[in-house]
Amino acid sequence: MGLTLPEIEIHEPENLKEACALLKKLGRNARILAGGTDLIVDLKEKRAKVSHLVSLAEIVDIDRIKKDGKALSIGAGATANRIAANSMVARFLPALVDACNSMASYHIRNLATIGGNIASAVPSADLPPILIVADAKVELQGPRGKRKVKLENFFKGPRRTDMKPGEVLTRIIIPAQPKKSGSSYHKFALRNATALAVAGVAARVEMEKGLIKKAAIALGAVAPTPKLAKRAAAALRKKKPSRELFEKAAAIAVRESKPISDIRGSAEYRRDIVEVLTRRALEDAVARARGKKRK
């Protein structure tokens, strides 16, 4: 039972170099503190045991949302509510706004950051699926420099990522979305707010002459990591969108999911939900690609 926080030293480096050096030095005794909405709970409940926190609060521009050439760059420290309220994001990838608004509660979204939502690598996180179908990359700053990783390759398991000791996730880069493309995120939870996904499905389709040129489908909460349903997406290529087609793809997506049974739902029910959400996400993505308003 966790009424109390353990004694913890908080560091507030003023730049990334300092942050990386500190993290490298402290190693396993430190965690990065951003919004803290996951981490503080884990510390109180003794699931995370560290004696140092390295806060990103003082680092200039860590929360900046800006155009980067044709891409959109979202600072890791940007909160879900800031992203949801940003007009560039709304034009660039409206489904990301939907995903942000589906997270937790308004109060939590005031604190919770996109970087935290990704780096915590919780299988049910709401932002990774839509970012994965949008071909997003994360930028990691380490003691020896920067590197970029495709988000779909970033997750290694529940709460495990590709991040190395001393690295900080600094920003998310979303490439320009193809013309005539549309994306969507559908989440199913047991309550309309403050609920983790039983399953979440993101989809992106790119249209050409009435046919689906390319598609991507990512599944959340139904595998150890957010996961691309590649065979389901492949089944859509060069096909005319129809309910039957989406149902076929959804059935394939179910076979690509690896859900577990837990307190939020049985594996069997999760497979049912993946099927429904995949079809609905595809319908919405196609509607958006055709410039139609969402239902």
Place this chain on the structure above:
Amino acid sequence: MTENNEYNVIGKRVPKVDAREKATGAAIFGHDLRLPGMLEGKILRSKRAHANFTIDISKAEKIPGVVAVITAETYPHVKNLGFLQDNPALKKGKVCSYRDEIAAVAAVNPETAEDAINAIEVEYEDLPNVCDIEFACMENAPVLHEHAPDNILKHRYDFVHGDPEKALEEADFKVTSTYRLQYVAHCCMEPCFAAAQWDGPDRLTVYSTTQIPHLMQRDLGRVLGIPAAHIRIKQMVIGGAFGSKLDTYPYEIITCLLAKKTGRPVRIAFDREEEFIASVTRQPAVITVSHGCTKDGKLTARIFDAVLDNGSNSSWGATTPHIMANPVSSLYKVENVRMKAKMVYTNNAYAGAFRGYGNPQATFAIESNLDELAKVAGIDPLELRRRNFNEPGETTPQDLKITTCGMKECTEAAVEAIDYDKPLEEWEGVGFANMIHVGGGARIYLSDGSGVTVKVDDFGRVVIITGATEIGQGTDTAMAMIASEELGVPLENISILNSDTDYGMWDAGVHASRTTFIVGNATLRACRMVKEQLIEAAAKKMKIEPGKVVFEKGVFYPEGGSPEDGMKVDKVARSMHFRRQGKHPMATYYYDPPNELQDMKTLKGNVSSTYAYGTHACRVKVDPETGKVKILKFVAAHDVGKVINRQGIEGQLHGGIAQGIGYALMEDMVFEDGKLLNPNLLDYKLVMARDMPPMELIFIETDDPEGPYGAKGIGEAGLIPTAAAIANAVESAIGARIRDLPITPEKVLAAIRGVK
């Protein structure tokens, strides 16, 4: 009686008198209390559902900052708790649930207390778990307690009226089904709290969030072995209770023992996880109900058989069949009725009182089953109810004497508001359910009374001194409104003094929706006595007969005269005692309602002096692909006797409906081998604002002759028929009956596929 517009204050919308201090953070809750030198107490609980154990506290005692570590051995003469006295505050040698208290520490701060708890060494010798009531009742099942070798509590319920078995046999239509009700948690905003301080060996002050200050005084005296006359209970501002603080619990005794051992004040304050694991729950139940009716839809038989998971020890949950008997015997007119209930010990959590006290469980089973009967009989569910409505003047099989009864009016208003006959779209459903509950107190002890003193000071300030408890239900506001109405004093000039057994008079506690009714009546009568004193004094001053004094809006003036020439309350009050042999304007009234203690064997007797009725109706839409139920509209029509505070009663009902929807659709404490898997507010799902449907409230004012201004108690009513109404609407939408709560999307989807 008087019309609504004859009142200045009663029936109006008034913000709660304590709203500002609660909203601004000024209110001092238990968790805010800091007494000089106070230590932090913490309890070590079992890490097994069922085991023998040995314990070594020596390492914990040596930690700097630890002032005391106690076990069952420390104070061997402390007596057991619970209405069956089967629950020792600290368990000795054997644990029967994960909530069982093994040892406790007092330390200089919470961190040290936690370290000490972790340093206590316990060795367990596992015993077979008994976490299922059917298994617990098997012949060779492991035994939890020596005093119950068959794991069944000696105390049982068997109520019968007429010949229900024969009537069922002979019925034209009949149906039998079994319903399962889950564990749910009260989820008070403020988790459990107690602080204790001894002055010398036998003078004890307890700072508490109890709902039963006077009974707690008695419990503590008996358990600790000191005269109750040496005990003072001071209640803090209480952050919700819903029945959970109706008993005296091990943690409260442990707080007193730690304070005794250390000679310093000690507090114990639960965090949310401990609150889930170690406070009481709603009573879970498996209920089998049969109904029979004639071909005209006249109900002839009802048989109700409940098996309750009693958990490891007994608190009030085990007595909930006492109140289940009200709807079983008296919801609609049924000539032949039987109710049986037995309680089974298991290694699960134990239940306490929770808003409705068994009635939501019973009403869910009865009202679901009546819809099933209607289907079998080919009668519309509404028509079936109409043919069996309760009526004023009726004496029910349990000898409940129905005075005023708004069942018909509530039902008709609710079905009209929900547009019951409107054709349904695909996957849309409509349903409703009725309720009866005590509305005029409930005599479950020798006394159902409460004493109130009202005094008026020289400045016209009115102070109401009472033993009644405010747990957020709004009764302080109701009392102030009554005094304002009677004495013509504005609300801001009225204060309520409660929360201390040293000055509050006996009150049976806040339960059974009784406080506005009982304490309201005591306040009303005490105010009227004070008013007479003031009228007499004003008459003297004006040199006229008391009968010639007019009292209006706080001003006394002679009949035929004008209020401008009159005297205000403060001036009359001063005239009474600023003189030789003066008198102070004040009066005490002890109100005990005209209801009866039921015979424990037959369960018959008029337990309440009036009964509250209500109907919930809703329209739902089901997503056939996910099974998710969306409530499109919710209507609650209640026979409230008379509205006292419109804003308060709306809040009570909105809150009740939210709890009822949670009970119906989401809330579920999931246990696995006695261990709670979701002791947090993320995975234990209370409904939130975005889950709430549009609500329409309808108040039926039946003007009860015994109620204050005609009011009935309404505190619990708001969630009693909710789950049944929703279940009936879901059945209407999907064509399949779900008999296990909560009605989760997963169950709905499975039910839809079952129909196909």
